[in-house]
Structures are given as structure tokens and as C-alpha cells.
Amino acid sequence: MPLTPLASDFYGFEAKLRPHEQDALAALRDWLDAEVRPVVDEAWERAEFPHQLLPAFHRHPVFGMQWEETAAFENSALYRGWVALELARVDASIATYVGVQNGLAMGAIGVAGSPEQRAEWLPPMARGEVLGAFGLTEPLSGSDSAQGLRTVARRDGDDWILDGEKRWIGNATFADVVVIWAKSAEDGQVKGFLVRTDAPGWSATKIERKQSLRIVQNADIRMEGVRVPESMRLQRANSFRDTAAVLRLTRAEVAWAAVGNSIGAYEAALRYAGERVQFGKPIASHQLVQDLLARMLGNITASIAMCTRVSEMLDEGVQADEHAALAKAYATSRMRETVAWAREAMGGNGIVLDYGAARAFADAEALYSYEGTREMNTLIVGRAVTGTAAFV
Incomplete structure (x- = not known):
């Protein structure tokens, strides 16, 4: 095709x-x-x-x-x-x-x-025969997950006992297995565990009343004495550095998703501009509307260019944390502008689901925040360019 x-x-x-x-x-x-x-x-x-x-x-x-x-x-x-x-x-x-x-x-x-x-x-x-989720964020630990995890894993013979809570865990209401990151009571290091969701002591409750990414089934997870065999501990996850290696792979793809959300809003605005008639002609013929469309397209094009290079760097084996961090921070910031302009181009109709911009406008807020906020990603970039960490 x-x-x-x-x-x-x-x-x-x-x-x-x-x-x-x-x-x-x-x-x-x-x-x-x-x-x-x-x-x-x-x-x-x-x-x-x-x-x-x-x-x-x-x-x-x-x-x-x-x-x-x-x-x-x-x-x-x-x-x-x-x-x-x-x-x-x-x-x-x-x-x-x-x-x-x-x-x-x-x-x-x-x-x-x-x-x-x-x-x-x-x-x-x-194949979709086993559905998964990823449990890192906690009610009191988000950006400080490297140091602030409160979920604890205690060794008990050939098993581990997990106690703690997780929040905002996507797919968790229907997942078969969830990767849980917990701090070992033995050495204080973060380790990863594959936890079956039918385990005794496990509960996942859907987070209600969201106004962004409403289709995503985010959950609050509670673990009370959940027993996990050693064979279900991720054998090469021995510190938060290994957790960060997973996030490094996915952060750039969140940047790509931000571009996609921008494009969805832009395409909806462009269609609307060609169909909506005001003052006897389509609003696409008005200079101010064309200005909004050109601004949206500029944001999209610049973000695609940055994401393309970041992906090429991953294929070349030279992508570092700061490269993905800059792409995520930049693309999501430009997305926020773009979806707002798309909604603006539609006037009052921009807040109605039927016209294509309202959902992208609302969903942008979650994309902007997850996989590292803009502030955290700029700190990763700032550390790389100055040689000085400024996280605390």
C-alpha cells in the first residue's frame, strides 16, 4: 500500500x-x-x-x-x-x-x-495476549522517583514481599501484569518486578473525573503484602539507572506523539477553515486565520525536524538523555501552542468534540506532563550544557 x-x-x-x-x-x-x-x-x-x-x-x-x-x-x-x-x-x-x-x-x-x-x-x-502496565509514579513521588520511592520490596526466602502505592498507572485497570519499581529493603536500590494483577494483596482503582486522556484507564494501585517470586524480578534491574534506561527509550516517542497530537488539531482547524463561512466567504480566506495556520505548521515542522534527528541519533547509537529530553520539552511546549491556536481558529465550536480540536486541546495537558515535565527535561539539558546539576 x-x-x-x-x-x-x-x-x-x-x-x-x-x-x-x-x-x-x-x-x-x-x-x-x-x-x-x-x-x-x-x-x-x-x-x-x-x-x-x-x-x-x-x-x-x-x-x-x-x-x-x-x-x-x-x-x-x-x-x-x-x-x-x-x-x-x-x-x-x-x-x-x-x-x-x-x-x-x-x-x-x-x-x-x-x-x-x-x-x-x-x-x-x-500479540496482545498479555497486557501490561508500568508502575513507577506514586502518590507522593513523581519527578523525584530516583530518590523518593516509598514502595518497598523485602526479601523472604525465594520470594519478595511488596508493600506500597502507585498512582497514574496507565492500562492498570485491565493489565495482566504490571512492572513495579520498588526500593529494596536490603540495599536501598530500586529494583523491578513483574507483578500479576490477580496476586493476593493487589488492588487497582480507576482514577475518575480526568479531563485529559480520558480513554486511558489510569489507576491508583495499592499493594499490601504482595508476594512475587524471585523469577519475576527483572534480573538486570539493579538500580534507578536501569529504570532510567527504559525511560530514555520512550521519552523521544512521547515527543513524536506530541507532534501527532499537534497535527490532529491542525488538520481539524484546516478543514474547518475551508468549510466555515463568515462574512460571505470561508474563514480560510481571512488573513488572521491564515496566520494561525502558518504558525501551527511552523511548530509542527520544527518539531518533526528535531524528532527526526533524535531518532536518527538513536539508530546511530549516539543519542543521550539530554537529546531525548530536549525533544520532549520542545515538542510538547510547541504542541500546547498549536492546539490552542487550532481551538482559537474554530471560535466557540473549538470546545465541542465534534469539530476535532477540543480532544487534542485537552489531551495536550497530559502529554505535556508525563514522561518528565518540561522543567525536569530542561534540567537534564541544562546539566548537559553546563556540566552542573541543578535538580535541587
Whole structure:
């Protein structure tokens, strides 16, 4: 299936994808437009996850593409970035589901699991037979997770006993297994555990009344004496550095998702501008509306350029924390501007789901904050350029 370039890819960055990657992206785009786009507004309004989409979704080359156990074909970080963009262009919550299942949960196993754990878990997770989540953030610990984790793991013979709470854990209400990061009572280091959600002492409660990413099923998790065998401890997760290695892989893809959310809002505004008639002509012919559209397109184009280079650096093996951090901070900041301008171009209709900008406008706030706030990411960049840490 040939890939029709997005008009919002103004400088043609999609052409950097290899032909087989373009074909896979075209098939994904066609499926998203046909099957996902028609249901997301209602799902967002009801704060429900469209589980009926998952069997077909997991047949697309999206999940596990960075691991040899599950890669459907040879692919690049640039392709995986465009997948994140394409998903968020249709719905940022669906992109977040993939970010959790594929990037965080499978990523933790891929980065920190033993060869045996990778072989056991990654293939069924890629097929959607096992759904996962990633439990790092806590009610009292977000940006300070490196030092502030309160969830404790205590060794008890061949098992570990976990006690603590987690918050904002996406997919956790329906996940089969959750990667839980806890501080060891033995050595004080952060370790990772694969915890089955039917374990005694485990509970996950959906967070209600959200106004952003409403389709994502975030949960508060409570663990009271949850027993986990040593075989379910991620064997190569021995400190927070290993946790950070997982986040490093996913942070750049959040930047790509921010670009996708921007594009979704921009495309909706562009369509609206061509259809909405005021003073006897489409508002697309008004100078102020064209100015808003040009500003949106400039933000999108600059962000694609930055994300493209960051993904190329990952493929080249030279991407560092600060590179992904700058892309995430920049792309999400420009996204915030872009979705606001898209809503502005629609006037009052911009706050109604039917016109395409309202959902992107609301969802932008969550993308702006998760996987490291703008402030935390700028501190990572600041440490790199000055040689001095200023986190506290």
C-alpha cells in the first residue's frame, strides 16, 4: 500500500522512511482512519477504553518492534517515531496505550529482563495476549522517583514481599501484569518486578473525573503484602539507572506523539477553515486565520525536524538523555501552542468534540506532563550544557 504523504509534513520528512516502513505506516494509517477515528470521540466522552480494537491493532507492526524476539521486520527508530505520531494524530489516548504496553512495560522487560524473561513475556505481549502496565509514579513521588520511592520490596526466602502505592498507572485497570519499581529493603536500590494483577494483596482503582486522556484507564494501585517470586524480578534491574534506561527509550516517542497530537488539531482547524463561512466567504480566506495556520505548521515542522534527528541519533547509537529530553520539552511546549491556536481558529465550536480540536486541546495537558515535565527535561539539558546539576 503506497504511503500518501501528509500535507502537514510540509518538508516531506516521511520520505526518510525506507519503502517497507512506508508501506507498514500506510496500512496503519488506513486502519486508524477506518476503525479508530470513528469511535474515539464517544470513547473519550465516556472515559471508556475501546477494547474491541485490540485484536486487530496488535496485528499491525507496532508492538515489540525494537526487540529481536518480536520485531515483525527490520525497522528503525525513525519508523517507530512515525508510528507514535500517526497514532496520536488520530487519538493521543491510543498512542498512550501503545506507549505503556509497548514502550514502558515491554521496554522494561527488553532492557532489564533476562533472556529467559524476554523470551517468555515479549512475544505474547506483542500479540496482545498479555497486557501490561508500568508502575513507577506514586502518590507522593513523581519527578523525584530516583530518590523518593516509598514502595518497598523485602526479601523472604525465594520470594519478595511488596508493600506500597502507585498512582497514574496507565492500562492498570485491565493489565495482566504490571512492572513495579520498588526500593529494596536490603540495599536501598530500586529494583523491578513483574507483578500479576490477580496476586493476593493487589488492588487497582480507576482514577475518575480526568479531563485529559480520558480513554486511558489510569489507576491508583495499592499493594499490601504482595508476594512475587524471585523469577519475576527483572534480573538486570539493579538500580534507578536501569529504570532510567527504559525511560530514555520512550521519552523521544512521547515527543513524536506530541507532534501527532499537534497535527490532529491542525488538520481539524484546516478543514474547518475551508468549510466555515463568515462574512460571505470561508474563514480560510481571512488573513488572521491564515496566520494561525502558518504558525501551527511552523511548530509542527520544527518539531518533526528535531524528532527526526533524535531518532536518527538513536539508530546511530549516539543519542543521550539530554537529546531525548530536549525533544520532549520542545515538542510538547510547541504542541500546547498549536492546539490552542487550532481551538482559537474554530471560535466557540473549538470546545465541542465534534469539530476535532477540543480532544487534542485537552489531551495536550497530559502529554505535556508525563514522561518528565518540561522543567525536569530542561534540567537534564541544562546539566548537559553546563556540566552542573541543578535538580535541587
